[in-house]
Amino acid sequence: MTRPRGRPTPGSGVSRDAILAAALVLLDEGGGQGLTMRALAQRLGVTAMSLYRHVGDHAGLLRMLSDRVYAAVLEQPAGEAGALAHLRGLLTRYHQAIASHPQLTLAIFATPAAFAGVTRQITEQLTALLAVMTDQPELWRDILVDHAHGAGLALVSARGDAAQAESMAARYQQALDGLLTRLTAP
Template sequence: MARDDILVTALAMLDEGGGQGLTMRALASRLGVTPMSLYHHVEDRAGLLRALSDRVYGEVLEAADGELDPLAQVRALLVRYHDAVGRHPQLTLAIFAEPRAFAGVSRQLTERLGDLLANVTPYSLLWRDILIDHAHGSGLAVVSVRGDSLQVDAIREQYAKAVDCLLGELTRTHG
């Protein structure tokens, strides 16, 4: 059994049944192994969630936006993050429920957003929190329309417009 198999299966379990159904025992059962064998790959459930977060949100952080101005980088980062939350909303909810899981790429993503905003406004932490909370709320709304690609696209489009409005207000008042 490889770590990759564990993460793929764990993410599928989250997507299927939410955070409550993802236990080390249930994951081991799905993989056909003993629960103790999982601990060779992840230290505990929080570690498993961190590894899943690193995988899902790592793509958000790794995209190259270096040639864009800071505000355009903020927008691109938020749109990618919103899309990731929308694809795997149960991961975001599981991280909310397990504060020790907020580390690694999740923390790096939040720090990167704060650093970019510091180039734009003296209220970078306030705006970071507003923008992250908005991404979570809109991304989690995708759960209610899952399976309806037109509705999902509409939420994504509405989110992008809202981000543009928020960033426009940020630059108008602080730029």
């Protein structure tokens, strides 16, 4: 497929929202290896260079994707009163976000420069909540985040099997409750 060279005509470019939507689909379909600037440009019918103006480099693209996917994790519903309820809700939403786009989590693991923005805010918020409950907030944060990652990524095996996915999500909640009970035990 050949593309005309030079600048696109005004109004014929691609939006950041379109780039992020297409990038998330590519990531979900092909994993981290499937999301390249070249593949993304081909999907959108533009040149790869035209993407850099909107998203910077590959790590910038991953940061924007994680900000989009994980933004809802930070939204605290009105019913989450108290640090423990907020902690449980935050981890539950984080687990759900990982499960909905596991390839994004794996891509962030593979690209440390992508760990910023909302993912960093989630980590900071977890640490602050845990600091109120324990004298080892970083240790518990790492345990709880690793548990959310493992349980969320494991849901990939249940794709297409709603009953299995529901069962695995329920087991995550049971294990999370057990960990939180241990955390708050005298």
